[in-house]
Amino acid sequence: MKKISNITEFATIGLVAAWALVGCGSSTQSDGPAAATTSGSAGSQGGATNGSGRAMGSGGAMGTGGAPADTADAHGGAASTDDASPEASASVDGGPVVSRDGSTSDRAPGSDAGTAPCTESTLRPGNTNVMIPYAGGNRDYIVHVPASYTGKSRVPLLIDMHGSGQNATNQQGTSGWNRKADATGFIVIYPNALNARWNAGTCCSPSVEQHVDDVGFLRAVVAKTLKDGCIDSKGVYASGLSGGGLMSYRLACEAADVFAAVAPVSGATVFSPCKPSSAVSVVAFRGLSDPLVPYNGGMPLQWYFQGAKADFDQWSMIDQCMGPVTMSHRICQTNTQCSGGADVTLCSVNGGHVLYGDASNDGAPVPDVAWEIFQRHALP
Numbered sequence: 169m170k171k172i173s174n175i176t177e178f179a180t181i182g183l184v185a186a187w188a189l190v191g192c193g194s195s196t197q198s199d200g201p202a203a204a205t206t207s208g209s210a211g212s213q214g215g216a217t218n219g220s221g222r223a224m225g226s227g228g229a230m231g232t233g234g235a236p237a238d239t240a241d242a243h244g245g246a247a248s249t250d251d252a253s254p255e256a257s258a259s260v261d262g263g264p265v266v267s268r269d270g271s272t273s274d275r276a277p278g279s280d281a282g283t284a285p286c287t288e289s290t291l292r293p294g295n296t297n298v299m300i301p302y303a304g305g306n307r308d309y310i311v312h313v314p315a316s317y318t319g320k321s322r323v324p325l326l327i328d329m330h331g332s333g334q335n336a337t338n339q340q341g342t343s344g345w346n347r348k349a350d351a352t353g354f355i356v357i358y359p360n361a362l363n364a365r366w367n368a369g370t371c372c373s374p375s376v377e378q379h380v381d382d383v384g385f386l387r388a389v390v391a392k393t394l395k396d397g398c399i400d401s402k403g404v405y406a407s408g409l410s411g412g413g414l415m416s417y418r419l420a421c422e423a424a425d426v427f428a429a430v431a432p433v434s435g436a437t438v439f440s441p442c443k444p445s446s447a448v449s450v451v452a453f454r455g456l457s458d459p460l461v462p463y464n465g466g467m468p469l470q471w472y473f474q475g476a477k478a479d480f481d482q483w484s485m486i487d488q489c490m491g492p493v494t495m496s497h498r499i500c501q502t503n504t505q506c507s508g509g510a511d512v513t514l515c516s517v518n519g520g521h522v523l524y525g526d527a528s529n530d531g532a533p534v535p536d537v538a539w540e541i542f543q544r545h546a547l548p
Contacts, residue, residue, distance in 0.1 A: 286398035289319030291355070295340075300392060302385050309359035309389055310336045312346050313397075316353045324354040324403035324542070325393060327386060327419075327427075329412030331434075331522075332365045332372050339409060343433075344524055348535035355397065359389055361411070368414035369439030371471040382415060383422050390426055402547040407431040407538060410461065410521065414438050417450075417479075424448040429510075429545045431538035434461050434521050436473040437482060447487040447508035449545045451538045452479060453515045455523040463516070480514040487512055497532035513541060 293315045299308040317323060326349070330339035336358035340346060349356045367375040367382045375382070386406075394401055406427050408416045413435020420430045421442035429449035454476035456463050465475030474482075480503070489506035496502065500515040515537060519526025527534050 286320055286322060289396065289398045291317065291319065291393075291397035293317055298392075300388060302388055303381055305362075307360070307362070307385050307389075308336075309357050310340060311393070312340065312349060312356040312358070314350045314353055314355070316350075317355065317397075319398045322398050322400040324405065325390065325399050326354060326356045326542075327389065327404075327406045327408075328356055328358055329366060329406070329408030329415050330358065330361065330364075331409040331413075332361075332411035334409075335364060336360045339412065342522065342524060343407070343409065344528075344533065344535045345407070348539055352539065354403075355393070355399065357389060357393065359386065361415075366408075366411050366415035366418075368411065368418045368435075369437075371414055371438050372411050373470070383418060386415075386419065387423060387426060400546075403428060403542075404547075405429050405431070405538075405542045407433065407534075408435065409433045409524075410435060413452075413461075417442075420444060420448045420450060420483075425547075428547050429542050431534065431542070433534055434458055434523060436461055436465075436475075437479050438471065438473065442482075442486065444486065447506055447510035449487075449506075449510045449512070449541065450483045451513045451515070451541050452476065452483075453517055453523060453527060453534055453537075454479075455517050455519045455521055455526065457519065458521045458523070460521045476514055476516065480512060483512045497530075497537055499530050499532050500537060510545065511541070513537075 291311065291313050293313045296311045296313070297308060298311055299306050301307075326345060328339055328343055328345050330336055340356075340358045345356050361375065361382065362380050363375050363378070365372040365375045367378075367380040370376065390404055393399055404427055406416045406419045407430065408414075410433070413432035414437075415435075416430040416432040417435060417437040418439040419427050421437075421439050421444055424444035424446050427448065429451065431451040431453070433453045434455060435452075454461070454463050460468060461473045462468060463476050465473060465478060467473070480501075484503040484506070487503075487506040487508075487510045489503040489510075489512055491503060491505060494502050494504060497515065499517060500513055502511050502513040504511050506512060515527065515532050517523045517527045517532070518530055524534055527537075
């Protein structure tokens, strides 16, 4: 991990605090009140968890150890304009699904083809706060189930991770994934990080120094949800903002056996060595004017983040992409003909750090573009 001087660090904290004042308005959600907690009441107010693993209530994220704010402390709680965007991409594209072995089929993620019928499901439509024991403590998350869910047909699953200094409730009200899930019929989970920060590799403190096993935790969340609901285990995906985007990349590096594709937002690869067990599709969104995770790379905060093009090239190499590079949605480039049928996409958004609304204004809403690509990729 690269460090900066104390003087620069204090100046940076002031910069991030200023961004937080601009971005941290009151969070609004259109999803209604959360359903009853299935196991305990932790996180019922959407608070991020602290170092002991117990949820902090009343919405405000709380870190420990006096760690400086990192890449996502500027995340606002205000609902994204994404939620008001037209449902231009809500319908399924209908293209063939590409599996990791390179084969194609017409099986859309969520179908029962090749799997046993579902006989029991404890998941119910709405929002539910769930707590599970993990690594000697308790971890919690929000499950959002669309009204169309019956528990009889297998549906895809998305894990959407908040940014540093934020929590699951903030991310649920910002990313626009609930809207897409309700329109398309898949389940979204919004997990809380310990210390309000994910251990994505070299970022972020204090979770990195405490060696928090977030990969293991998220694997456990998926495993429990597969047990609780009628989930297509071949159609599990991940996304996240800033620190959550960084964590998305780490999942691609270390849990390619669980996640078919990832969509990092305002994040960079900070885990090394990155050696996925198989090729994994990546749909990255980076802001051209992002001051915290710079599009061209840099170290405005405590950690160095490589540029968007460097990440695009790294994952194109990891997935052994042969090209050609194609363009879509005006701002997205995709490297094709990759190993195992994967592909690597970079969407360069005319905006800053919390870019969901900016991406929508550019005609490439994050949930719509990511889902359009996700639905073409499934585990073998």
